Amino acid sequence: MQIAVIGVGYVGLVTAAGLAESGNKVLGYDIDEGKIRRLRNGEAPIYEPGLDRLLARNLQEKRLSFTTDLGEAVRPAELIFLALPTPSTPEGEADLSYVFSAAEAIARVLAEAPPTDGQAVPKIVISKSTVPVGTARRLQAFFEERVPGRIQVASNPEFLREGYAVEDFLKPDRVVIGAQDPIVAEKLRQLYLPYTRQGNPIYIMDWESAELTKYAANAFLAMRISFMNELARLCEKVGANIDLVRLGVGADARIGRRYLFAGVGYGGSCFPKDTRALAATARQHDLTLSLVEATIGINETQRYYFLDKVEQYYRGQLRGRTFAVWGVAFKPDTDDIREAPAVEGIRWLLDRGATVRAFDPVAMPSLQKAHPDWPVYYARDPYDAVAGAEGLLIFTEWPEFRQPDWTALRSALKIPVIFDGRNLYDLRDAEGAGIDYLSIGRPAVWAYSHSAALS
Numbered sequence: 074m075q076i077a078v079i080g081v082g083y084v085g086l087v088t089a090a091g092l093a094e095s096g097n098k099v100l101g102y103d104i105d106e107g108k109i110r111r112l113r114n115g116e117a118p119i120y121e122p123g124l125d126r127l128l129a130r131n132l133q134e135k136r137l138s139f140t141t142d143l144g145e146a147v148r149p150a151e152l153i154f155l156a157l158p159t160p161s162t163p164e165g166e167a168d169l170s171y172v173f174s175a176a177e178a179i180a181r182v183l184a185e186a187p188p189t190d191g192q193a194v195p196k197i198v199i200s201k202s203t204v205p206v207g208t209a210r211r212l213q214a215f216f217e218e219r220v221p222g223r224i225q226v227a228s229n230p231e232f233l234r235e236g237y238a239v240e241d242f243l244k245p246d247r248v249v250i251g252a253q254d255p256i257v258a259e260k261l262r263q264l265y266l267p268y269t270r271q272g273n274p275i276y277i278m279d280w281e282s283a284e285l286t287k288y289a290a291n292a293f294l295a296m297r298i299s300f301m302n303e304l305a306r307l308c309e310k311v312g313a314n315i316d317l318v319r320l321g322v323g324a325d326a327r328i329g330r331r332y333l334f335a336g337v338g339y340g341g342s343c344f345p346k347d348t349r350a351l352a353a354t355a356r357q358h359d360l361t362l363s364l365v366e367a368t369i370g371i372n373e374t375q376r377y378y379f380l381d382k383v384e385q386y387y388r389g390q391l392r393g394r395t396f397a398v399w400g401v402a403f404k405p406d407t408d409d410i411r412e413a414p415a416v417e418g419i420r421w422l423l424d425r426g427a428t429v430r431a432f433d434p435v436a437m438p439s440l441q442k443a444h445p446d447w448p449v450y451y452a453r454d455p456y457d458a459v460a461g462a463e464g465l466l467i468f469t470e471w472p473e474f475r476q477p478d479w480t481a482l483r484s485a486l487k488i489p490v491i492f493d494g495r496n497l498y499d500l501r502d503a504e505g506a507g508i509d510y511l512s513i514g515r516p517a518v519w520a521y522s523h524s525a526a527l528s
Contacts, residue, residue: 074264077102077150079175080202081112081139083119083238083342083409084231085156088201090124091242092154093131095267101139102146112139120408120435123239147182147196152264154229156201165349166357167205176212180219197257199227203287203347205354209251209280227252227261228280230287235341236406243268248275251283288354291347292365297332298339299371305335305514306378315514316496335514337468337494338375340403340412345372376414379494380421382511383466386490392426395487397462399455400469400495402436410439414494415468422466423447432458434471456485463488470495479506489521 074097078089081101089101103109108118115129131137140146147153157171179198198216200209209228216224228251233241248265252258258277265275278286305315315335323330339345348369355362384391403413410416419429419440431437432452441451452458455474459465459482467474475497483489483506490509491498503510503518510518 074098074151075149076100076152076154077146078154078156078201079143079146079179080156080158080171081108082156082158083121083235084201084233085154086112086117086119086128087121087124087233087238087242088154088156088231090127090131090137091239091268092264093134093137094127094243097136097264099131099137100146100150101137102141102143103139104141106141109139109141120406121238122236122406127239143178144182144186147179148186150196151194152260153179153196153198154201155198156231159202159204159346159350161346161349165353167203167346167350167353169204169208172200172202172204172208172212173215176215177219179224180216183220183223195223195225197225197227197260199229199261201229201231203230203291203343203350204228204284205350206281206284206288208284213253225252225254225257226280227257228283229261230283232287232290235409236404244271244273245269246273248273249283249286250275250277251280252277253280288347288351291343292351292362292368294332295339295344295348295372296364296368298334298336298344299368299375301333301335302338302375302378302513303371308514312516313514314516318514335496336375336470337379337414337418337513338372340414341409342411345369345412348372376417376494377421379414379492379513380418383464383492386464386492386509386511391422393428394463395428395430395461396422397452397459397465397486398422398429398431399433399458399465399467399474400436400471401431401433401440402469405469405471408436408439410436410443413468416440416443418466418468418494419447419449423449430458430460430462433469434473436469456481459485461485461487463490465491467491467493467495467497470497479503479508483507 076092076097076099078085078101081103089099093099111118115132117124117128155175157175159167162168209226213226230249245268250258250261262275269275308315319333322328323333348365352362352365401410401415403409422429430450430452432455437451493512496512500518504520507520509521
């Protein structure tokens with residue numbers, strides 16, 4: 074099929090490369106000339122495992138190309154995917170201005186090129202962006218008003234996990250298609266058949282159900298995380314260990330083990346934005362989603378619950394101290410720092426007069442670009458970050474942090490204390506190394522003279 078992907082950010086680029094992989098002719102469009110230039114040279118502007126290879130292969134096979142000319146992308150396309158940002162407004166609603174700006178531009182291109190007799194089949198515009206319930210219906214009415222009969226709208230929400238996005242696209246656990254026209258639904262079903270040969274389902278449903286499915290999935294996963302974080306707070310009060318509780322709870326087949334890890338809170342481009350948008354949609358319909366609202370509230374306070382441990386340890390005496398930070402990205406295997414707990418943590422430390430030495434395997438350029446004025450030392454490696462530091466804060470569970478050289482770590486830290494927001498280490502290892510170790514929902518380890526930390 075001839076496919077256009079409008080917007081080649083994170084979702085759009087993975088979608089474009091993934092669709093080209095099964096033999097489709099895909100043209101990616103973006104207004105960012107620098108990004109398009111890099112993509113034409115085979116350079117992915119984001120870090121995502123496996124994406125570079127996928128991009129290079131399909132560029133070489135000439136199944137994938139990129140343009141800044143919208144007409145070039147839209148006119149020959151049978152399918153037009155919208156993969157555009159939908160950021161949160163101050164009220165928590167999804168901002169659809171990018172989506173409808175693109176829709177206006179597409180309609181204008183089509184209006185300037187009336188169909189010939191051989192081009193009477195409507196194009197299909199597919200919303201890949203995460204959008205509020207009712208957006209597909211609004212888009213269909215929008216197009217009918219401007220180019221009647223020329224476009225059919227479908228909803229096809231993405232379920233891509235950052236760090237696993239290529240794998241998730243090529244081997245999805247399910248595909249959700251929202252369409253009112255059965256011909257549109259069948260065409261999209263055929264498009265995704267090569268990716269579901271192992272028998273994973275393709276669900277055909279109405280627009281509204283497809284849109285809500287995406288929000289419901291993210292909100293439910295976020296709710297599990299917030300539940301465990303709240304339970305971790307109780308564990309610390311009663312002397313329980315959240316790791317052991319997680320094992321016991323996760324063994325229940327009705328619950329399962331995934332997304333049951335306590336930590337410093339979720340971040341990224343999806344969970345925070347989507348939970349807020351779902352709650353806002355409910356409020357627009359005079360309904361309060363109490364579980365979703367509670368999920369949002371717990372997550373917003375969790376990182377400060379973690380940072381309070383730091384403040385209490387030093388009895389509020391943070392000014393002039395130097396801290397190491399391991400992990401800047403909101404999760405491993407990505408350079409995405411959107412709503413990352415580490416970013417808020419670094420800001421919190423700087424605001425209190427502390428010095429920060431940070432290390433992340435891939436996300437440091439993202440932090441430098443987002444906050445060029447922050448006086449952060451960007452370390453060469455994890456041990457360069459901790460050299461002379463009076464404490465280590467861990468925000469991201471990168472694999473290279475999981476088995477540290479405890480002797481080197483103990484020697485490099487001026488005050489040997491670790492504040493672990495991801496519960497990476499066995500309590501006994503920290504104790505054996507002579508390091509104070511404060512994690513989430515687990516007993517604190519006091520292996521170093523606590524009073525010496527404050528001298």
